[in-house]
Amino acid sequence: MKNILHVEVPLKTEKASNISDLEKTIQLELKNIKPIFLESIHTKFVTEGLTEYIKHIEICEIENVQDDNNIKKKLETADISLDLDAYDIKIYFYKLDESGLTDDVTDESTSKMKRCILPNVDFNGIWESLVFQEPIKEILLQYAQTGMNFARHNVNPNIISYNRLILLHGPPGTGKTSICKALAQKLSIRLGKQYNFFEFIEINSHNLLSKFFSESGSLIMSMFQKIKEVLEYGDSLVFILIDEVESLTRARDAVLSGTEPSDSIRVVNAVLTQLDNLRKYPNVIFLTTSNVTEAIDSAFTDRADIKMLINPPKEMAIYTILKTAIEELIKVKLIINVEENDKFDRPYDLTNLNIEQNEDLNITQKLYKISKESVGLSGRVLKKITFIAHSLYVRTPQCNGVHQFLSALSKAVKYQKTQDANLNKI
Structure with a gap:
């Protein structure tokens, strides 16, 4: 079985094209690119008229390369021109939505969340700009794809627990929020044939904490009700980002000891209840970040399928x-x-x-x-x-x-x- 070479091709929005015919053209065009390297972008084409339909051809990563130590070592130690005949090539076409990430305006005076359609121009290039010595991006991408695969096959979550909830934690400025946005963008490209549309929702944690203590829990339930309405469209995949999640999940132990306001218990309970309610929807992925994991309620961290520390770069x-x-x-x-x-x-x-x-x-x-x-x-x-x-x-x-x-x-x-x-x- 051959390793898979992933290739991404952004389409020009003003041109309609037959994807099947275009894929054959790209396959032929790839053979004209010499030398061809991983993580390279090509904007000049041999095929006449191709520039009318696509912006560029991006050579991405090789899947399953970790299973072949010789290939991995070879790719890590030199600039290797790829032999395309050695790979199964997967080509992903996509168009960028240009509306951007905007506030979701409601009757309340302060927006509780931002929304956008994916793939989005605001997130373009973030994935490529993130650099880590550890295979953080590859692990997260593989995890998310596996989670969605389990959901599509209706794996019983009571037998095999998977909440499709990611928690990234670490010092400020290490790229946690950027990774979440980039991962959502990448998945909207890679899973484009499996869903009709993709939506990204960013929850403003601080605006959910009302100055009137008893209101915070109801604000959270109201917001999650809106998210539930989005998820009712089964042909969509929705990514929900909760940045600085410790704001919503303050440890209940701290409340009982008197170091946190008592309303925090209502907030934590509301968040946990709503997360559990949304588990039944197979078309949602939760992306959460924290700078202070010690402040997060253990009941929340237990729900996270993957908890990954993001350190400053080496x-x-x-x-x-x-x-x-x-x-x-x-x-x-x-x-x-x-x-x-x-x-x-x-x-x-x-x-x-x-x-x-x-x-x-x-x-x-x-x-x-x-x-x-x-x-x-x-x-x-x-x-x-x-x-x-x-x-x-x-x-x-x-x-x-x-x-x-x-x-x-x-x-x-x-x-x-x-x-x-x-x-x-x-």
Whole structure:
């Protein structure tokens, strides 16, 4: 049995096309792309007129590669051009909804949730921008697909418990909310043939906690009733994000000890009751995040099928984040006079690089050294550190060369760590 190569193709909204014919055309077009690598996007085509129908062809991941240690090792240690004949190719076509994530306006003065149709332009590119050293994205994608597969086959949840509830926890700024949105977007693409439409609902936890204590429980039940109405459409798949879920599931032990308001018991009970009521619907996935897992009621955490710790990125992931950002600045010509040999190596076997010397380091060695110095910065900070470097240490519209920018980036990392240390002293 061959491993599966996943390929995603966004369609242009203004053009109608026959998907069956288009899939055959893409299969032929893939054979014209040489060399062809994982995690690559192709916008130039040999097939005449193809640009009228599609935006690009994205080569994604290989499924089941973990079952073949030789293939996995080979793919991790070099830039390998793929032999398409060695894979079963799955092509996913999709159109991006351009309405964006908007407030769900009700009679109340404050919106309790936001909604959008998936795949959505607001979530485009998030999945690709998230970088982890551990296979976090792959595990979550496989879990969610398995959960939906069980639901479609009507597996009795009283015999095999699966709540389709994910809890991501860890320090702020590690990308927990982004992973949830990206996962929903990815599943709406991969499961496009199984459902007629996909919806994403983001619950505003803080707005559900009324200043009038007795109202919080009723607000939660009212909101979940609206969600239930959405789920009644069986041909839809609905993703529900509860960010900072500890706001709604404060531990009942803390209430009894007097450290939390008594209304928290009503809130926790209301949330747990509503989650249990929605279990019967096979077309819902709950995505939850928390910065303070100690504050979450154990009855909620027990309901989570998968509880995953999201830590700040380590040097290998940091290297990829910074490399991608610098390549973007080169592409848009904010870094100029780039020499032909100014190319970063892919992040394999970087641990063997000699970075102890301070002179004559190539750009891969310099960036890896900066990546090691950046350990401890959150993913949120790392996404803007190249901007800080350009604004504070380049200070011209364009940076003259990659080496100059790396020097600015090293200074920006030291600056950011100093600022963070000063904040912690306050």
